[in-house]
Amino acid sequence: MKVKVAVEALAALAQESRLAVFRLLVQAGQAGVSAGALGDKLGIPPATLSFHLKTLFHAGLVQSRTEGRFVIYSANFTEMDRLIAYLTEHCCAGDATQCAPIRKC
Amino acid sequence: MKVKVAVEALAALAQESRLAVFRLLVQAGQAGVSAGALGDKLGIPPATLSFHLKTLFHAGLVQSRTEGRFVIYSANFTEMDRLIAYLTEHCCAGDATQCAPIRKC
DNA sequence: TTAATATTTCCATAACATTGGAAATATAGA
């Protein structure tokens, strides 16, 4: 992963509403959630939500598909995993006892 | 982890110089790297580097200790792991086949 | 104490991000 891509992804997540949206989509899995449902659940006005979704989309963290009148957003798990790998790359000078975790769903 | 803590950590990482500093410290492990050595390796002027280190420190992502005239910075792996756990919490609607990775040092 | 080295604080400038109302666009169903 290139530096600028990682910075853009982190910047996209470094905002309270966008982080809430992303985490909600992470928990929803591939099924995703419509823009309207996201706005309702999180109490974000349409214009603001649209702005934030565009930011997350541009950063490659979410995808969207259209179903009738709805636009369904879902998390891009591949990109999330790449970002985490980039952050933790070659960590702890190769000594696995220094850091910990193994993620499981 | 609380939202604001996560947002602050992500914002701290969402900047090219700070991300480079953090990744370098992640790779250095507990031994850490002095402020001056960081500046030399990354080509960041002292005032700018100090500003960025303060930001990373305030976000809880790095620690520092003084050794003689040197201030040695090191990554806070516990906080890094908490952040990753916060991002990936309850991911994929519980279906582990949707997302992937297992991190190893 | 003096000189050399290491790091931080101060500051002003410039660049970028967030907000939400109103209007525009798109789709579906009657």
Add this chain to the structure above:
DNA sequence: TCTATATTTCCAATGTTATGGAAATATTAA
């Protein structure tokens, strides 16, 4: 077609962040 619903674009005001030179502060060794 007409109406209701869903989402996006436009815009301007406000707030936040990044930069690096110069000066201040700390520590060590001679």
